[in-house]
Amino acid sequence: DAGVIQSPRHEVTEMGQEVTLRCKPISGHDYLFWYRQTMMRGLELLIYFNNNVPIDDSGMPEDRFSAKMPNASFSTLKIQPSEPRDSAVYFCASSWRGYNEQFFGPGTRLTVL
Amino acid sequence: QKEVEQNSGPLSVPEGAIASLNCTYSDRGSQSFFWYRQYSGKSPELIMSIYSNGDKEDGRFTAQLNKASQYVSLLIRDSQPSDSATYLCAVGFNTNAGKSTFGDGTTLTVKP
Numbered sequence: 001d002a003g004v005i006q007s008p009r010h011e012v013t014e015m016g017q018e019v020t021l022r023c024k025p026i027s028g029h030d031y032l033f034w035y036r037q038t039m040m041r042g043l044e045l046l047i048y049f050n051n052n053v054p055i056d057d058s059g060m061p062e063d064r065f066s067a068k069m070p071n072a073s074f075s076t077l078k079i080q081p082s083e084p085r086d087s088a089v090y091f092c093a094s095s096w097r098g099y100n101e102q103f104f105g106p107g108t109r110l111t112v113l
Numbered sequence: 114q115k116e117v118e119q120n121s122g123p124l125s126v127p128e129g130a131i132a133s134l135n136c137t138y139s140d141r142g143s144q145s146f147f148w149y150r151q152y153s154g155k156s157p158e159l160i161m162s163i164y165s166n167g168d169k170e171d172g173r174f175t176a177q178l179n180k181a182s183q184y185v186s187l188l189i190r191d192s193q194p195s196d197s198a199t200y201l202c203a204v205g206f207n208t209n210a211g212k213s214t215f216g217d218g219t220t221l222t223v224k225p
Contacts, residue, residue, distance in 0.1 A: 031211040033211075033212075042215070042217045042218065042220075043157070043201065043215045045212070045214075045215075046214060048211065050211055055174075055212075056210070056212065091156055091157070095210060095211060100145045100147070100205035100212075101147065101159050101162055101213060102147075102154040102157065102159065102203075102211055102213060104157050104158070105156060105158050106155075106156055
């Protein structure tokens with residue numbers, strides 16, 4: 001079975017542009033998580049979904065960030081407008097309820113110039 | 114106080130030695146505990162999970178949990194250079210909530 005799939009793997013954009021990151025969780029998993037990782041702040045949970053419903057978005061830094069999960073096999077994280085301080089690696093992870101063991105995708109390395 | 118704290122690194126051990134990584138957590142209601150390994154430039158990978166007090170062994174890895182002391186550790190026996198990575202401790206608040214809180218990680222270097 002394929003693991004968590006993320007796209008793109010690398011994204012370079014200019015300040016002010018819209019950025020959309022995509023994630024396909026492992027089939028059958030009912031939790032999906034979006035994280036951001038930087039050297040300064042470590043691994044931060046941005047938002048997570050259960051059965052496609054957002055459960056906790058308290059980690060979303062500001063209104064420029066939004067996330068959706070229209071169905072069980074797809075989620076997006078959008079940043080509009082992007083800023084240089086958004087540069088980070090963004091991970092998507094999924095898990096199956098009852099175990100909390102999360103499986104991470106390869107990440108998207110975002111650079112905002 | 115952070116919810117999950119790990120011993121500050123970096124940690125350096127010689128090849129063949131035992132590496133000990135420690136983690137404490139603040140929420141007494143925590144029920145699930147995980148260790149993830151993250152190689153430089155890669156994503157975190159689950160290596161151990163533990164839910165009950167005591168030890169859990171998997172190959173060269175042993176996770177130890179003491180809920181009374183709110184402490185979880187990871188021992189790596191016969192450390193190899195390939196074990197050099199950052200190790201993240203994660204704590205879940207109940208087995209059905211899905212969410213885990215991660216520590217900042219401890220970077221381990223195993224020197225040949």
